[in-house]
Amino acid sequence: MGYAMVMGEALIDLLEADVDGGQVYRQAIGGAPLNVAVGVARLGGDARWTGTLSKDVLGERMAAFLRDAGVDDQGVRRVQVPTTLAITTFEGAEPTFTFYGEPPSYALLTPADLDLGAIAGAAVLYTGSICLLREPFVSAARAAWAVDGPLRVFDPNVRPTLLPDGAAVDALRTLSESFFATADLVKLSSADAVVLYGSEDPAVAAARILDLGARAVVVTLGARGAHVAVPSGSTTVPAPVVNAIDATGAGDSVMAALISRLLTGGRPADLPAWADDVRFALSVAGLVCERQGGATAMPTPAELATRWPAR
Template sequence: MGYAVVLGEALVDLLDAEYDGQPVYRQAIGGGPLNVAVAVARLGGDVEFVGSLGDDALAERIRAFLTEAGVGLTGAVTVPAPTALAVATFAGPEPDFRFYGEPRSYALLTADDLSVPLIEGAQVLYCGSIVLLHPPVLAAARRAWSIAGALRVFDPNVRTRLLDGPAALAVLREVVAEFAASAHLVKLSTADAAVLYPGEPVEGVAAYLRELGAGTVVVTLGADGALVAAADDVVRVPAPKVGAVDATGAGDSVMGALIAELLAAGEPVDPVGWRDRVAFALRVAGLVCESPGGATAMPTRAAVTARFPG
């Protein structure tokens, strides 16, 4: 079994919480791609995180957390910046993130920082998320995408707070189209789809991305499961019933589970294979939702099997 490379951001989340009757923020290591990398590792996959990390104590905690989780850091670089913070509040089903820290520690990776042999040797390459809003990291992602001989997976992971008006959204839409056009797999949420293609049903969004060239498109639908568009087959896969307490990282766990399955068994040969993979990924996400936190909630295969036997 080969390894995956996950290129993107790592940061620290400050999550809305309560302690002794007072509102507080609970610190959690996060970032969508970091969550993805941890999910892959916990599910038994070999994975390397590629991104820029700050030079402070918080960055050391991130490094220690990733190392403990079994995520490789060969492609991670240290930059002279404090670790970026994402403050999350929960007013609806999706957390609302506001980002703090200048320069953004996660946005300083450049194309020259890439280890070409690391990228070339990967079986799966993940790119996406908020780093693509920053030209230096976008250039690095483009270079990695172009040299990878791997299965390429993409997740826009849109954060509307970081989009400065219609022009920024238009640029992001172009970037999404660019990466989707040569992706083996695109995963996005209904929230992503609503921002990128307002008013378009998820089936239409999936069809559009496949017309661009994406091999398979998975749209997560929260408690309703996911839509899977593979070949000419478009189906909805139901989510398991769970006692959800925190959905942070659930979408990232779906992506991580799909990458772990690609590492373990390669690309499915037919739509049924994709449906089975997505059903497994939704079980992983269900277990994540039953625990507080994002990266810390990523389960092992044994835990998934124990929670959802059969």
């Protein structure tokens, strides 16, 4: 089994909560790519995270968290700017994010910071999310994506609060499609699909992404499960029934679980094999939704076996 190279942001989520009738914010380590790396490691995979962390106290905490989670941090570069904060509010279990910090501490990785040999040696390369909205990170991601060797996995992880107008949406769609075209797997949420392609039907986005050249697309549908599409066909995989209290990190856990399956079994050969991997990923996400979210909610195989003994 090889390793996964995960590129992207790490930041601090401040999660809205009520305590004794007053509103407070609970600090949690997050950022979709960091969540993915931790999720892969918790599931027993070899995860290596590449990105930038602040030299401040919050950056130190994130660096220690990565090490404690078993994520290799040789690709981390430390930067002298304050850690970006994501204020997280909820409607039910679903989070909404507002970001604070300029320049963003998470998007300062440059192409010169990359270990191209380590990227070429990876079994899986993941990138995506909000770091791709900023330079120099997007140039670093393009340089890594151009390296031959690993399976390429992409998640746009659209955050509407960072897209002020239609031009910004168009730019993100164009950027994302440049990665979709050569991806072995694209994972996106139904909300992402609506922003990028304007349709509530996940099959519309999946078909567009496959036409661009992607080899498989998974569109997560929240409690309804996920739409899975490959050139030979598509299907919907239902989600397990859970008592969701916090969906923060759920989509990232789907991504982590799919990467862990790519590490152990390689790229699935057909639609039923992809559906089986997605079924596993949805069981991981279901458990994450039953916990207070972010990277700390990512489960181990033992925890999955306890929660889903029949799976």
